[in-house]
Amino acid sequence: KEHLNNNTGDGFNNENGGDSRNNSGGGGIHSLALQEEVDAHVGHMKAVVFLRPTDHNIGLLVRELTVRPRFAEYHIYFSGIVPKPNLIQLLSENDPQERVKQVQEFYADFLPINPDLLSLNCRNTLKMNSALYQRNLMGLQSMLLANKRQPGTIRYQKSSRVAKQLAQEISENIRADDIFHFRRGTGSGGSNNSNNNNNNLLVLIVDRMDDPVTPLLSQWTYQAMVHELLGLNNNRVILRGVPNVSKDLEEVVLSSAPGHDTFFQSHRNSNFGELGEAIQKLLQDYQARSQQHQVSNLKSIEDMQSFMEKYPELRSESHTVSKHVAIMGELARLVEVCSLMDVSAFEQDLACTDDQGGHLKELMAKLDSSSIKIPDKLRLGMLYALRYETSMQNAIPAVKEAMRRGGVPPSNIALIDAVLKYAGAKVRGPGLYGTNQSSLSKMTKSFMTSVQGVSNVYSQHSPLLMDTIESAVKGKLRGEDYPMVSKLGTGIGVDNLPLPQEILIFMVGGMTYEEATKVSEFNEANAGRVRVILGGSTVHNSTSFLEELKLI
Secondary structure, X not given: XXXXXXXXXXXXOHHHOOOOOOOOOOOOOXXXXXXXXXXXXXXXXXXXXXXXXXXXXXXXXXXXXXHOOOOOEEEEEEOXXXXXXXXXHHHHHOOOOOOEEEEEEOOOOOEEEEOOEEEXXXXXXXXXXXXXXXXXXXXXXXXXXXXXXXXXXXXXXXXXXXXXXXXXXXXXXXXXXXXXXXXXXXXXXXXXXXOOOOOOEEEEEEEHHHOOOHXXXXXXXXXXXXXXXXXXXXXXXXXXXXXXXXXXXOEEEOOOOOOOOHHHHHHOOOEHHHHHHHHHHHHHHHHHHHHHOOHHHOOOHHHHHHHHHHHHHHHHHHHHHHHHHHHHHHHHHHHHHOOHHHHHHHHHHHHHOOOHHHHXXXXXXXXXXXXXXXXXXXXXXXXXXXXXXXXXXXXHHHHHHXXXXXXXXXXXXXXXXXXXXXXXXXXXXXXXXXXOOOHHHHHHHHHHHHHHOOOOHHHOOOOHHHHHHHHHHOOOOOXXXXXXXXXXXXXXXXXXXXXXXXXXXXXXXXXXXXHHHHHHHHHHHOOOOOEEEEEEOOEEOHHHHHXXXXXX
């Protein structure tokens, strides 16, 4: 399928969890300084070494310092807490020339994608092994230390063994290490709520398995759509091979960093229709500005000086406009070629409404259609299986057979069983399809939807995460489903907890840009009252999610 090219999820490098061939959890950036052969004489230079405090990385440093130190000085920065004091002693004992001038912990063991979105870029965490677990533990610690917050409360998803283990170990580490003891308030009802640096922080650890639906859906906001159709990895988009794209646009940067790309900052959460209008206006504004600075309009020395002063800005603006026009053009082409509007409307219906007979009829028609791409047939089959898994009348075997006739390879059809094993009704917690709502509340929601209508048929779905956030903010997050870690261990005693002013959510197994968009919108709507930061193992699109399911 065309729109899955270069769509491999996000990975920094092998050591950073970006390649399934190496899940050692070691450091990533050390390869630039410690594994590359240096031909030129660099003995007069100082080296800044930034790496994770792992046994493997310490071994590389020891070898560098003892065999043949190449630099005059070494300034070492660990990206997280050094877990073993003897590692520092080992460094000291193996620095005979005393080249190491300083050793510090610099808590930056994660990638800040958006102001409220943090990723560890750690792949293959749907099935967590011990090395990947330690990587996630270190990353979560680093997020807390970088934000200089001590949690007032730590809660976890009861249905997830890994979430419970992470919550317990984070709690134990905070109690055991004074470095976590920042000031902590008493919540929105406490006497310290006027101090913005002293808010009550809730750390909530959840698991991807509670919502396997969101990663399977087509996306229609800018950042999410780029990641789903083109791949957005480390803020980079590969357009190599895209029709009519110039060489300087074969690899472009889409970053939310302040001052980098104001258009992307403003429109990363805009939907496809809004985005088209915004890019058209961007192009028109640039054309108007460039016409003012044409050479034919330069009548004086002052005009020439003004032109030269603004020329770098115009060139930068030209690249920005060309970049967004190229990306938008390719997105539009893929939407048409892959019939994504038709596919997405049915995806939303499968995710949001209960109509087994109607859904089965439409699904069978799409599985037989030559205009629907193979990966989309796979995702539609999986969405049907997840919704109707527990129904006595489900037609999952017939759906599998129709998928086979429709060209879906047997190895991909097996992913239906894999996703039910990973996140089926017997495994995940309640709430994915509204099972934690009363009959009255579900009837009310259905009635209001039928009366008011849906503003956009492609954005009916709201991730389960948003229900969880709304419950947490209102103090209604059920202790039976999200117990609290206390000094006496884990339990469900969550009555009378202060309302959080900050929430750090860490999603084991990875989050999505749809969830990130909803969190950003929530923060904007609740500015000054409560703020949510979403972190997790990685940022999934449908391709990376399916690839990881294959390993289960």
